[in-house]
Amino acid sequence: MITPRWWSQPFPPTGAIASEGIRNQLGRPPVDPLTVFVRETAQNSWDARLPDVETVYRLELTTVAPTHRPTWERLLTPPAGVQEHLGVGRAVRTPNLRLLSVVDRGTKGLGGPTRADQLADGRRDWISFVLNVGEKRDTTQGGGTYGYGKAVLYRLSRVGTILVYTRTADEHGELSSRLIGIALGSSFDNRGRVDTASRPFTGRHWWGDARDDHVEPLLGEHADEVARSLGLTPFGPGESGTTLVVIDPDLDEFDDMDHAARHLADTIAWQLWPIMLPERGAQRLTPEVVSAGVTHPVPDPSRTYPLRMFVAAYRGLKSNAATTLESGNPRKRLGRFALERAVVVPMTAGAASMAAGFAGVEGDPHHVCLMRSPELVVRYYEGPTTSSVHSVYAGVFRADDDLDEVYAASEPPTHDNWVYEQLTGPDRTFVRVTFTRLREQLAVFRAPVQAAVSTRSRTALGAASSYLGGLVAAAFAEAPENSTASAGVRRSQGAAMAGGTRPESSGAVDNRRSAAAGRARVTTLVEPHLEEIEGALVVVARYGVDAPGPVRLEARLAVATWEGREDEPPAGAERPRVSHWSTPDGVVAGDSCTLVGPAEVDLVVTPVPDTATEIGLIATPSADTVPAGAT
Amino acid sequence: MSVLYPRLLGDAAKRLHQEHLQSSITELNARHALRHPAAVFAATGGRRITQEELQQLRDDVLEVARRAGFPDEGRRQDRVSFDLEVARLLHERCGLVAGEAAVRPIWAFLALVLLPDVSYWRYPRPPGDRVLGTDITRHVWGRLWWRAHLLALPREYDRYQLLETFGEAAFDQIFARRRSIGGSRALVRTIAEIWPAVDHGRVPEREVLIDVLKRLSRWGAVVEFESLDDDELRRQVLDAAIESAARLRAQAPSAGPRHAGV
Amino acid sequence: MTRVFPFLRPPGDVVTVGPWSRLTPDGGEPLPDTLTDWDYSTTLSLHRPLKVDGLRLRRLSGLPEDAAVDLSVQWLATSSALRGRAWRAELPADDASDLTIDFSLPGDDLGGTLELITSVTLRRPAPGASMAAATRPGSVLWSDRQRVLLEGENTLFPIATADFHDLPYPTGAGWYLHIEEDLEAAALGSILLVVNERHDVVMRAVEAASSPTDADMRVLSALRADVLRVLVERALTSEDLTEDSDYPIGSLGALLVTVVRNAFPAFSMEALRRERQTAPALFSSRIQEASQMMVSP
Incomplete structure (x- = not known):
């Protein structure tokens, strides 16, 4: 039994790419490492998909269980000489070590030779993923033009270290497992150490079956056994695929793992939706996000606003509603473009998910999703905003398969843009013109919303009629209001009626001001509302009498009806009545009460079930009325 | 596609009515026409009715009228069946949409230009609103079309089976609430559907209906009847009707201690 | 309350x-x-x-x-x-x-x-x-x-479509403006623009009038100019129609008088009749101007 151990790569005499170089291959600083992580790993999984089975793409956020931790420490601690250059040694000694794993199944795993210096006619997955960096791929319609994707794995790990556990068919078709660890640190030399010859190292380290000048993976049952002792997700019988484990991922910007998991789920929806759609059948990616054993559902792109608009546009690509964009000189089909418009309630500020923001769609959409043959999201290209916040659109442009290589060549290593500047000749023109055509397509949104074509089953001539109406308008404009001609034309039947509407009336209080003593001012302090008092439902309102002196208040109650107010109740039916008034001087019964202002009074009304009560209050200054009494 | 009818507007209609009032049925028969110089059409929204179609409509109505005794005075019962038959005929054959049928001047044209003889036979010496386009719910033809429209059942074999449910005076109560209950075809149909199940004893049908409409009007201020399923709507309308009938039977002086049959 | x-x-x-x-x-x-x-x-x-x-x-x-x-x-x-x-x-x-x-x-x-x-x-x-x-x-x-x-305050112009094959109008024409004879009759019962369903370009423009393309707009502009021309000529060829004619409001006669007055506020009907007789080409240009034919809005 081989005990796996770390091996550090020295610079060969002819030189090699230093690990800084690899880590920097991602180019400009990524906006969100997790977005890049999801895009790159999903693309790897998608490229490795087996035919006729759904591709499972699962992200697992876990911590190393206490039972497994001693194994991690025993097996993964680097030799003393490189410990300061290989942070994984520190990591495996910390409790609750976090892991972020990418588990793909229904994929073929990483196969082919395990040494880069072996000639390989067939698969080179292992070599290109584990050993070589920056090698051209030959996957048909592969998403990644260059295999730079893995760099993000090392960047995401705070100790630059990942484990690769894969099961793949060998040349005889037998499934066999492989397990290896890879770390990318900084290049270093061990000058100053006395225990070994001094020489420079590239900063690349492998963990596994270490030989003199390279590392072989742990193989077969031995690999499975070690993987099991580390607590890695095992393979089922007959299952192939790959598990990548990022050790100690940097999740500092999240409050907790759940938060990170939700973000991963959203990111999957935003970045991978085209390959998730159910109409693809088995040719489809099934994503999952699991954090500490809890599944976080990935939002359904065809149901989640605003993604569902992109989905609708995408689905429209094949229909007549879509447009083919072309370049004029040289003449060439560039791709198909479809647009989905909607009128919406605008999203509140900050309502967009982080994932949407990182995708570049920070609110209501006015974007076009760019994609090419692998149907992975390249980017969301921002178009002009419309003149109304209620009016939004989402488009999809899918590059023509004939030009797939051209667009691919224009992509930076992160595959998240098309940059014509890095191309030459006609290719450069095609990519540049693509954006010109998109701007043309979206130009209508710069203008104010145009009256769109009306939907109707039969020819409607109203618009043409009113256009011509201007010619004869003057002839009718002079006619009096009830002119025979114009009345007929407008088909009007007079003003809208009150019945059937339920007018919300204001001015609950009718202040009757007599010329002599018109100072009885009553204000509604608390609008009439429903209250439950001693097991009975009552309507209570509070009024304030501002003016000094006696004021007579009279409540006018009625049942509100469909047409307005009820005059005569149905046979034997109840009517609302005043229960009492609560005045500063005590409770008064009856429809009216007189009190001396300034004062406040509660009116308590007993309503009739299932009817609305109309309450009016009439206030009369009453120098000559009897104080505080009933009617 | 909707059919557009000629519209006879105010002054011209009034003038014709004044002339017609002085004329005999025979004179009116001679005076009928398929067009009138003062008639106008809606600018758009459908196709204009043809002269042939107007002639056909006149012939159809005349035939029903003859069966009811036209041009002689005839019996009252005959006029009831004439109304029901014409209601159905107008609603079924005119190709009118409700929007157009709500335009009063088209009814003035039918009453005063196309069918003056039958109109003045059905209502001898009529008050203006029977023939002018002032109030459709009083109009000799308009009220019939609208009665059929409010009671017609969608998708039923016998679409007009509810037409006979109410007498004219009772249905006027629904017309009186055209802007509320009378605008809801669902509600009007439901009232008609449950009506045979209501025992109004000796209380006149019209009084019971008035009371039911009052109850529904109360609820209508807080309830959206259109949001209800048919069954629930029927239950609420039936509740109101049973309550009204019971209360009114109990109040009716002649009801006394007599047991009301169900 | x-x-x-x-x-x-x-x-x-x-x-x-x-x-x-x-x-x-x-x-x-x-x-x-x-x-x-x-x-x-x-x-x-x-x-x-x-x-x-x-x-x-x-x-x-x-x-x-x-x-x-x-x-x-x-x-x-x-x-x-x-x-x-x-x-x-x-x-x-x-x-x-x-x-x-x-x-x-x-x-x-x-x-x-x-x-x-x-x-x-x-x-x-x-x-x-x-x-x-x-x-x-x-x-x-x-x-x-x-x-x-649902209906604007715009005065609507009576318009209908038909297949000219079934009508006594030239089958290849784009439209026909029907005007009845009786100047006393209600105008809106007396005029009707019939658009030929066989004429694709005109039909398209008429159907798209709520959001016309530039091409549709030009067709509609030509249509309006022609409708104005027919109305004006109808007015001018009725010798008994003058500015002072007393036709009832809303009648065809009143409409025609108003149309002419609005189109040519500076000319008397008599002057227009003369010009139409003696300088028809000039008169035709005047109609174009009055109807703002092909003038961008």
Whole structure:
């Protein structure tokens, strides 16, 4: 039994790419490492998909269980000489070590030779993923033009270290497992150490079956056994695929793992939706996000606003509603473009998910999703905003398969843009013109919303009629209001009626001001509302009498009806009545009460079930009325 | 596609009515026409009715009228069946949409230009609103079309089976609430559907209906009847009707201690 | 008067309504206050997004979380006074549901002002509800209404389409303006523009008049110029028609006089008649100018 151990790569005499170089291959600083992580790993999984089975793409956020931790420490601690250059040694000694794993199944795993210096006619997955960096791929319609994707794995790990556990068919078709660890640190030399010859190292380290000048993976049952002792997700019988484990991922910007998991789920929806759609059948990616054993559902792109608009546009690509964009000189089909418009309630500020923001769609959409043959999201290209916040659109442009290589060549290593500047000749023109055509397509949104074509089953001539109406308008404009001609034309039947509407009336209080003593001012302090008092439902309102002196208040109650107010109740039916008034001087019964202002009074009304009560209050200054009494 | 009818507007209609009032049925028969110089059409929204179609409509109505005794005075019962038959005929054959049928001047044209003889036979010496386009719910033809429209059942074999449910005076109560209950075809149909199940004893049908409409009007201020399923709507309308009938039977002086049959 | 409902109703903000919009083949446009191009043959496809806090709505209505509550839309037309239900869906017991109202409304029963009433109603009494909660099915817990005027104040011009093959007009013509003889008759019963259904270009322009392309606009402009020309010539060839003629308001005669006066305010009818006789080409150009033919708006 081989005990796996770390091996550090020295610079060969002819030189090699230093690990800084690899880590920097991602180019400009990524906006969100997790977005890049999801895009790159999903693309790897998608490229490795087996035919006729759904591709499972699962992200697992876990911590190393206490039972497994001693194994991690025993097996993964680097030799003393490189410990300061290989942070994984520190990591495996910390409790609750976090892991972020990418588990793909229904994929073929990483196969082919395990040494880069072996000639390989067939698969080179292992070599290109584990050993070589920056090698051209030959996957048909592969998403990644260059295999730079893995760099993000090392960047995401705070100790630059990942484990690769894969099961793949060998040349005889037998499934066999492989397990290896890879770390990318900084290049270093061990000058100053006395225990070994001094020489420079590239900063690349492998963990596994270490030989003199390279590392072989742990193989077969031995690999499975070690993987099991580390607590890695095992393979089922007959299952192939790959598990990548990022050790100690940097999740500092999240409050907790759940938060990170939700973000991963959203990111999957935003970045991978085209390959998730159910109409693809088995040719489809099934994503999952699991954090500490809890599944976080990935939002359904065809149901989640605003993604569902992109989905609708995408689905429209094949229909007549879509447009083919072309370049004029040289003449060439560039791709198909479809647009989905909607009128919406605008999203509140900050309502967009982080994932949407990182995708570049920070609110209501006015974007076009760019994609090419692998149907992975390249980017969301921002178009002009419309003149109304209620009016939004989402488009999809899918590059023509004939030009797939051209667009691919224009992509930076992160595959998240098309940059014509890095191309030459006609290719450069095609990519540049693509954006010109998109701007043309979206130009209508710069203008104010145009009256769109009306939907109707039969020819409607109203618009043409009113256009011509201007010619004869003057002839009718002079006619009096009830002119025979114009009345007929407008088909009007007079003003809208009150019945059937339920007018919300204001001015609950009718202040009757007599010329002599018109100072009885009553204000509604608390609008009439429903209250439950001693097991009975009552309507209570509070009024304030501002003016000094006696004021007579009279409540006018009625049942509100469909047409307005009820005059005569149905046979034997109840009517609302005043229960009492609560005045500063005590409770008064009856429809009216007189009190001396300034004062406040509660009116308590007993309503009739299932009817609305109309309450009016009439206030009369009453120098000559009897104080505080009933009617 | 909707059919557009000629519209006879105010002054011209009034003038014709004044002339017609002085004329005999025979004179009116001679005076009928398929067009009138003062008639106008809606600018758009459908196709204009043809002269042939107007002639056909006149012939159809005349035939029903003859069966009811036209041009002689005839019996009252005959006029009831004439109304029901014409209601159905107008609603079924005119190709009118409700929007157009709500335009009063088209009814003035039918009453005063196309069918003056039958109109003045059905209502001898009529008050203006029977023939002018002032109030459709009083109009000799308009009220019939609208009665059929409010009671017609969608998708039923016998679409007009509810037409006979109410007498004219009772249905006027629904017309009186055209802007509320009378605008809801669902509600009007439901009232008609449950009506045979209501025992109004000796209380006149019209009084019971008035009371039911009052109850529904109360609820209508807080309830959206259109949001209800048919069954629930029927239950609420039936509740109101049973309550009204019971209360009114109990109040009716002649009801006394007599047991009301169900 | 203040109206008080007999049951608890939640504050209005439990429902956040989006704007009504009218769907068109390539998306949608916000529903305007006035639909000038509406007629009976128009089917309106209406659409409205909204967000509802179904839990808070139930809680503040005194209802238990599992109470059956509906969201529905009723329409009401002022001209026909008819009303009906356009759409209904169950309101989820969810603290943030995005719902989309979506239905088609045929024009048959409509006219005048269309009211769209969005309401949240109780579907059935809920056991465990508060005493002050609504119990009668259909009780309106929340509602909102929007009005749309279906016919604008624009004077409409009588227009119809027909296959000229069936009519005594030249089969290849684009349109024919029919004008009756009787100058005393009501103008709108006397004129009718008939567009030839066989003429694709003209038909397309007429159908697209609510949002014409530049090409459609040019066709419509030519159409309007020609209609004006026919009306003016009809006026000028009726020798008895003068500025002083006393035709009833709304009659064809009055309309023709007004059309000429508006088109050529600086000319007397007599002067126009003379020019039409002696310098027809000049007169034709005058019509072009008066009708602003091919002038960009």
